[in-house]
Structures are given as structure tokens and as C-alpha cells.
Amino acid sequence: LAQRFGLSNASPSLIERAAKAYEAGTYEADSLQFGSGKYGDLGALVAAILLDPESREVVLDADQSHGQAKAPLDKVISVFRSMGLKFESPLAMPTLIDTFGAIGQGSFESPSVFNFYLVEYGQPGVIQNAGLVSPETSLYQSYRLLHLLDAMSTTVKFGINDCPRVLRFAGWRASSPFQCSTIEGNTDFSPAHFSYWPSSVESVHDILEELSLLLTSGRIKSSNKALIASLVQPIFESGDIPKAIRAAQQYILTTPEAHTTGISRINGGEREITGYESKPRGSYKALVFLNFAGGVDSYNLLVPKGQCGNSDDGYSSYAASRGNAVPLDGLTSIFTSDQVCKEFGVHNDFSLLADLYNQTIFFANIGTLFQPMTRHDKWRTGDLFAHNSMQHQLAKVDPYDEAPDTGVFGRLLDMLQKRGHHTSANNLNGEKTMLQGFPENQNTVHEVSLKNPSELNQYPTVTDLIDVAKQLNGVGELGNSFFGEAWSESLSAAFFEHELSITMAAAGIEVTDYPLNEYSKLSEGLNAIANHMLSRDFRKVNRDIYVLRHGGFDMHGSSEDLAPAFQDMNAELGKFINELQRQGIWEDVAIVFGSEFGRSVTTNSGGGTDHGWGGHAFLIGGGVKGGKVLGDYPHPLNSAHSQYTRGRMIPTTPHEYVWNGVAQWLGVRDESDLDLVLPNSKSFNKCDHFTDKDLFVDGACDCTVINGECSCQCDTVTYLPTVSPTVSPSESPSTEPTSHPSALPSVISSVSPTLNPS
Numbered sequence: 001l002a003q004r005f006g007l008s009n010a011s012p013s014l015i016e017r018a019a020k021a022y023e024a025g026t027y028e029a030d031s032l033q034f035g036s037g038k039y040g041d042l043g044a045l046v047a048a049i050l051l052d053p054e055s056r057e058v059v060l061d062a063d064q065s066h067g068q069a070k071a072p073l074d075k076v077i078s079v080f081r082s083m084g085l086k087f088e089s090p091l092a093m094p095t096l097i098d099t100f101g102a103i104g105q106g107s108f109e110s111p112s113v114f115n116f117y118l119v120e121y122g123q124p125g126v127i128q129n130a131g132l133v134s135p136e137t138s139l140y141q142s143y144r145l146l147h148l149l150d151a152m153s154t155t156v157k158f159g160i161n162d163c164p165r166v167l168r169f170a171g172w173r174a175s176s177p178f179q180c181s182t183i184e185g186n187t188d189f190s191p192a193h194f195s196y197w198p199s200s201v202e203s204v205h206d207i208l209e210e211l212s213l214l215l216t217s218g219r220i221k222s223s224n225k226a227l228i229a230s231l232v233q234p235i236f237e238s239g240d241i242p243k244a245i246r247a248a249q250q251y252i253l254t255t256p257e258a259h260t261t262g263i264s265r266i267n268g269g270e271r272e273i274t275g276y277e278s279k280p281r282g283s284y285k286a287l288v289f290l291n292f293a294g295g296v297d298s299y300n301l302l303v304p305k306g307q308c309g310n311s312d313d314g315y316s317s318y319a320a321s322r323g324n325a326v327p328l329d330g331l332t333s334i335f336t337s338d339q340v341c342k343e344f345g346v347h348n349d350f351s352l353l354a355d356l357y358n359q360t361i362f363f364a365n366i367g368t369l370f371q372p373m374t375r376h377d378k379w380r381t382g383d384l385f386a387h388n389s390m391q392h393q394l395a396k397v398d399p400y401d402e403a404p405d406t407g408v409f410g411r412l413l414d415m416l417q418k419r420g421h422h423t424s425a426n427n428l429n430g431e432k433t434m435l436q437g438f439p440e441n442q443n444t445v446h447e448v449s450l451k452n453p454s455e456l457n458q459y460p461t462v463t464d465l466i467d468v469a470k471q472l473n474g475v476g477e478l479g480n481s482f483f484g485e486a487w488s489e490s491l492s493a494a495f496f497e498h499e500l501s502i503t504m505a506a507a508g509i510e511v512t513d514y515p516l517n518e519y520s521k522l523s524e525g526l527n528a529i530a531n532h533m534l535s536r537d538f539r540k541v542n543r544d545i546y547v548l549r550h551g552g553f554d555m556h557g558s559s560e561d562l563a564p565a566f567q568d569m570n571a572e573l574g575k576f577i578n579e580l581q582r583q584g585i586w587e588d589v590a591i592v593f594g595s596e597f598g599r600s601v602t603t604n605s606g607g608g609t610d611h612g613w614g615g616h617a618f619l620i621g622g623g624v625k626g627g628k629v630l631g632d633y634p635h636p637l638n639s640a641h642s643q644y645t646r647g648r649m650i651p652t653t654p655h656e657y658v659w660n661g662v663a664q665w666l667g668v669r670d671e672s673d674l675d676l677v678l679p680n681s682k683s684f685n686k687c688d689h690f691t692d693k694d695l696f697v698d699g700a701c702d703c704t705v706i707n708g709e710c711s712c713q714c715d716t717v718t719y720l721p722t723v724s725p726t727v728s729p730s731e732s733p734s735t736e737p738t739s740h741p742s743a744l745p746s747v748i749s750s751v752s753p754t755l756n757p758s
Helices: 012-024 042-050 058-062 072-082 135-139 142-158 204-216 222-237 241-252 315-321 387-396 408-418 465-472 482-506 521-534 562-583 655-666 671-677
Strands: 027-029 032-034 085-087 192-194 285-292 302-306 331-335 343-347 360-367 423-428 445-447 543-550 589-594 599-603 609-611 615-620 628-631 701-706 709-714
Touching: 012 042, 027 042, 032 042, 072 142, 072 204, 135 482, 142 192, 142 241, 142 482, 204 222, 204 241, 222 241, 222 465, 241 465, 285 655, 302 315, 302 331, 360 655, 408 423, 408 543, 408 655, 408 671, 423 521, 445 482, 465 482, 521 543, 521 562, 562 589, 589 655, 615 655, 655 671
Parallel strands: 285 543, 285 589, 360 628, 423 445, 423 543
Antiparallel strands: 027 032, 085 192, 302 343, 331 343, 360 615, 589 615, 599 609, 701 709
């Protein structure tokens, strides 16, 4: 509740006072008493939070850690109210429905029972480095920030409309054909528009003071206010007062003060974006991690089917344990020599994995582990079975928190960068922890847009809005609000990535024949990855890692949705693979499927499954040494197995085993580097880790047991990537045209934003 009422990091003393008020059922402040005196009175609790000095003292705004990042819907509704949104057509009233994808929140659109964000989330970077949390910053995807800003600007210029040419707030109680104005300031065609007029228009100072109060609670910094005043003054002096007001509104709505609480201290200089200026040496490789959130029921993806020895077909124990067992005729057979059972079945609705089994490896009973364990051991587990904690463990692969505030892929990219590779961390639809590296390496996480870039600030009131926004969100000074810094840093990166996308689109770097399914979020995400990969030469990178989060797998109530989900995954992964083949990089891309946990082996009373622990994953790629199931598939799949406990399977394959081989394939082969990437790998037998020779046809590393000791060695590579650019080209011109442009004008000078200006 304290977070929802403005304090993302309330002090322990405030929490204690609020808890006492809740327990007593009463709270007193300024001789006023709130509550009924009964235990659990919410009125007393809310009063204790809102009326506490920590919530009310203005001087605390100067504390960098005080306050919060405002939630998108809170900002939109606040702007609507403070700017006097007036409805001209009640039968076509805007509802803020269908805005989740655009801005991160929408009416009745919470993506899960856990709300739009997790209470313990802290954005990697300044928020995490300060030891704070900021749940709302989990919605700071670049495309959402830009949509929010441009939709606010559109509303100022035209009112709320449904015109497809501009970014806007969507959702209507009743639809009707709207006419669209192309003259900024003309709201005649909009069913709702701002009716605000300042109490005084004697000067620009009067206008800005009142707008600052309404839109930023009077927090806007004097230097930002002075910059805005200098730009609005000429419009004001021209006599067009309404336009001057619209310009002031739009400028202020880009400032960190409008999107966070606390005092922002900006020096006015634009944040410098730097990156790779030379071509990388070394061939291109990419990892795509498909994070199927919610806990996929992978026991119905990979099923024991036969040849288990002693006349045991494996399927019988599976079917007896599962109330939602897949029938035998719903499975496509694959064979392996690595398991007790030699025959398995792949769900027919995900038949691609069977069709491409020679390029696919399944990992059996994989999950988060602190150390090897069975049901008979004393467990070291962390918080099991909760989505948030297990997603956190999946992202970090660091159960003892030896590398705080970093994720497994962030550390991997850091080591690749250390070895001279040109790297890019790319996030789609999720939070950034998995891709966050050590702060000193400045391996920035990029937000890959799911949509084609749209032109910002169309039909402008002021043509310099974006350039001014960059100054208003410039380099932070000492003492800058942590929340303001997070906003300005994210917005600056969003502007950069948008300009880069526009440039690439103009240069023709775009997948043109990808059969996009507009009803599939997975199709949208994989299409965006394919587009982004096509720009690899333009971005001058040779190591990409993509994390695509795709939810909807928490199927407690019924398993009926699993088959359609597999059908979607099957169709979209197939199209994605076809595109990689068309680009000529199918052998250079590894795709890993994973989830925070598996499901329970047993079904519940509703026919669904509950949160489990161990599950199954897979690796697929043109260069994968496939045709096998690694790890230990539990047999029998019931209580007779030592890993079985209360209907769940304790994992036998930790995530470290898989990422060890993938890291080696990408180029991290030094043991000390691998220890940094996988700090808990020492808790497991080194020779049990999968190597890149286990996983890939071009693997270079292998481990063997010699005299009882595990010995690992890697083949010598034929070249090492250079850390600095060469003076002359190292490759001869090709005689064959490439399928995508390889040399384009450098309109934008860099592709990897630094965390701090040089």
C-alpha cells in the first residue's frame, strides 16, 4: 500500500507505524482520529500511510531515494484531470481499454494476478545499484515510453481521437467513424479534449508556474523551466496564446519531473550515446532465449513412450500419474540412447521438434538448484513454487547472489566483450535482469520494439519537441533523484533506439516476406527478432543475445489451453526458422526454450496442473548436435522415484549445465570467465556440465575424467576477435551479393548506449 501511495521504498519506521495502526484499527493525526478501533481497519491503515510525516514532508523530495516512478495509468488519468478533459460525445467515451500493449497498463488488463509489476522489482542500473526497488520501472520498455509521450502530445494537439496516423490512447465505449484533423490545435473532430486555460496569461512565467504545479506538483527544476520559457516566449509574443500553452504542456510532459516524484537535477547536456564504430572480427552468432512464463507443462511435451527395459514401456507410469495424459496417438516418436527409456513421444501439436529432432536437444528435469539433492536431503532452495522468485532465479542463475544485480546473460556478454566481441543485449516483452551485466562494463540492454517505428510528433505544435526532450532529460548531476535518473536514462535510450530503427527502415533493412500472425504475440516477438538480426552488420555486432518473454502458461484450471499454445509455438517457431535460413544464419543461431519451473506431475481437481519444480527444456539450431535427450528423465514418473515429492520432481539438471555449453559456443572458454558467468557451477560436478562439443557440431571444448579428476580443455581457435579496429580491411570484397545490406551510411554514430557519458 505504501508503494501505491507514493513511496516505493518506505522506511521500516513508517511500515512499523502503519502496521500498528492496522493492528489497533485506529490512527490519530492533528487531533483527528481515523478508524473504527477494530483490528484490520483499512481506513486507519491508509491514514497512517498518507498522513505520516514521511509521506508529507516536502523537504524529503531532495532525498535521492524518496518517492517513486509514476505508473502509466496514474500519469494519464492525472493529466486528463488536471488539464480538464471535456467530453463532447458521451456515446463515444474513451475508456483506456486496450492500452496495455502500448503503454504497459490498461483498464482491466492486468496480465496476471500479480498486477502489472512486481513489488520487489528494481530496474537494473541506477535503481538496483542504489539498493532500491521501483516496480513501475519494469514497464520502461522503449516503445511504451515513446507511445506514452507521443499519445500525450497528440491529446494536447487534437484531443482524444481514434486517428490511425498518430500514436494515441485507444479504447472506446462505442465506436463511430471519426474525422481526423491535420491542423494541430484543432479538436473539433475529437469526442474529448483538454479544456484547461491558465488562471493568468499575463506572462509565460505565469503559465509555466501553473502548469508546473498541475503537471509536476511544482517540482520542475529551475533550469528546465528556464529552457522551456525561452522556447515558449517567442510563440507567446506572437500573440498565439493557445499555441504557447500547448507548447508548454508538451515540453513539460517530457520532463522527469512529470513522470517521477523527487527532485531531478539535470545539467542540460544531452546524454552521450557511444558504440561500435568498426566492424567486428569473427563470425556472427546469436542466442535466442524463449522465456515461456507461467510454468509450461513440459511433461506433456516430452513423454516416455517405450523401450524402457524389463518390459516397461514408461508410458504406463506416466499415464497413471497424470490425469491429463496425452494419448499415444497424440505423440510423435523420437529415439535416444541417453535415457533409461529409449523411445519418447513429442506432443503432436509441437511436431516441429520431432521433425527437426536431428537439430534439437531436449534437457530432461531441468530447474533451479543450489546443489544436487534428492527428497531425502536437507534442501537449499530459496523461495520455491512462486512465479516471481523462480523467474528471478531463472534470470540470475546465481542462487547465492555472488554477482548481485546481474543476470546470467549479462555476465556472459561481459565476458564476450572482454574477449573483443561486439555484443548486444536485446530485450523483448520482459524485465531486463537476465541481460544485465556488471555496471563497470556498460553493456547496455536494448529494447527491441515489437512494432515498426512510427514517426513521432506528427503535425507538430513545435518541431523541436524531441530535441528539447533530450536536453530536459540530459546528464544527471550529483544528487539527482534515482527515479528521475532512471526515467531520463530510459527515455534517452528510447529516443536513440527509435532513431536507429527509423534509419534502418529507411535503408531497407526490414524483413519483408515474414508471414506475421497479428493474433499471436509470439509471432510479433519472433518477427521483431528476425528484423533486428537483419541489422547485425549495420549495428556492427557479432554476438547477439535475445530474451523474449511470452506468458500464458500458468494453467491451474485446465490443460485444454496447452494444445493451442503448442500449436502457436510450433507454427511461429517454424516461420522464424525459415527466416533464419533465408538470412543464411540458421547454423549460427541457438534457440533455447525455458520456463521458471515445470508443472506438477499429478493433476489437480480442475484437470489442470499446479506449480512444480523440475521440467524439460530444449535447444534447437542449425548447428546443434541434436537427436538426443540429455539429463535424467525421471523413470518411473511416480512416487517410486527418489526425486518425486508431493507430486513434483526435484530437478537433476541445473541451468548451469546448459549455459556452460552455450557460453563456450559463443566464445567464453576460459575457466575463470566461466566461473564469473556461472558462479554456482562449483556446486556441481564439472564433468557433468554440458560442453559445446556436447551441444554443437562446431564445439571446441570437452571435459574428461582423468585419474578421478575432471579435466577440461578447448581446441585452439584459428583467430581471436580484435579489441580495437584495424587500419585496413581484413576481408576481400565478396563476389556474391548478400541478402541484406552490409554497408550503409552511418547516420547515427553508435549503437550501444553507455550508462554514463564519457
